[in-house]
Amino acid sequence: MGNCLDICLPRKPDDPRARPYVQLQRQQAWAKTGIVGLRDQGLKELPASLAEAAPALKVIDASNNRLTALPAFLVTFSGLQRLVLAGNQLTVALPSGAGSRLTALKMLVLDDNLLQELPEEIGQLKRLERLSVSGNRLHALPPAIGGLESLQALVVSRNALETLPDELGSCARLEELDAQSNDLAAIPAALGQLKRLKMLQLDNNRIFAVPPDVLYGCTALQTLSLHGCPIKPDDLQETPGFKEFDERRKSKYDKVIAGGALLGNRGLDEGVDREVSPPRR
Template sequence: MGNCCAPGSGRGDGRGGAYVQMGAKAPSKAQQQQQAQTWSKTGIVGLRDQGIKELPTVLSDISDAVKVIDATNNRITALPAFLPSLANLQRLTLTNNLLTVLVPPGVCPGLISLKLLVLDDNQLGDLPDDIGALKRLERLSVSGNRLRTLPDSIGQLEALQSLVVSRNCLEQLPDSLAGCSRLEELDAQSNDLAVVPAALGGLKRLKALQLDNNRVFAVPSDLLYGCVALQTLSLHGCPIKPDELQETPGFKEFDERRKQKYDKVLAGGALLGARGLDEGVDREVSPPRPR
């Protein structure tokens, strides 16, 4: 159900230097110096749609000043060796590049200030075992990659509030996720999950669990009872039957929270749309897609 066998993005043949867009020219030395001065003053490194294959080495010269890097829509294949030296980096966005692994070794322990890491739509086959070293990380998004597993160390992300792992090839979620005590949102849509770990019931702050388009056929009672803040549970496109979900111990308590949420939405004057109160499951369950 994930995108493991999706064809390549076809963004060029890999020839040329760091600047590979048609007609793009590498900036002159004077332009590079001016750019570095601007980045140093603002702390914001904007590199969207530049056609680059690597992050500029000049960033190592202004490492203390860099707080934000956005290099969306490029052809970056690897992270630079100097990246761990950016100790004040708070936001790193590398959406839609060509990353297959997160190197160099030790990149995570070096990013001691990182709060947001977005790696959507790359070609990552795994996450590093030391990702748990990102102690201040609040949002991690790796949607649209080739992940089959998540490292157990992900449970060490004590500050994590949002985890997006949709559109991958995950066959299971690690029990260690229960260690992410501040997690409020878990989006694991469009994977190959059949089982929801009972250990997730330890996520007392979890508000939204998105599991659409998986192979989930049951939800553990421990999750419905234990996730006392859970208000959104979405299982559209899964083989789970509505009646079986409703008969699961703990569903009544979850359903009360869900209704309270929508009552507040209605009281605020918002419209729920044609579907009204979303049950979170499909009434007419389609057979699982062939794997």
């Protein structure tokens, strides 16, 4: 009688005897939906059981864990489209061989890890549309990043970048570049090749000037943010190409107002800081 009850009655999830069953259920769910949700579980490594569902997996989100490395079997997930690993302790962005084998990857999020560099093979991710590595320890981006021909959004804010590579100008589909809070002293003129670039965020850097090539060449640019930089508004306005950029910026603002959006008291953001005179006594 005792054995029958032991087998037939449902077990609590924290019962050690229930773990194989729970694990099986989880693997079946992964294989059925293609989605792996492993956020906030204190994981030190990705479970090996992921490999059994590899052909079906499209999304993995293992953010806010304690991952220090990625397993070699990750490169077998040829159908993976989104890989989100923010808030871990990773020092290597991808396992060796991932560039040539994760051929379906469209989104890679590695914010708030311990990365000091990105591998050259990242440029092999030809379908990658969004790359976010904010809050790491990057001092440079590899020239191979120019190979990301499908890239639409690049977020590299809160790092220690001293330069941006000229090769970024080859990312022809790039629409958004966020490099706020780095140590950049200049904007590469090569970014002027980015005809689809709409938003360039460079707040809190050491930038003194904007190349005319960017203002002229980035014909879709509507948002240029340089708050917290030493550039002077008058110098920016006197830069060749600023008039054309300013017309686009104002056009965007007018469309927002026409659409009924509320902007509070900010109005049209100039994108740079003006020195505020002390109040008169």
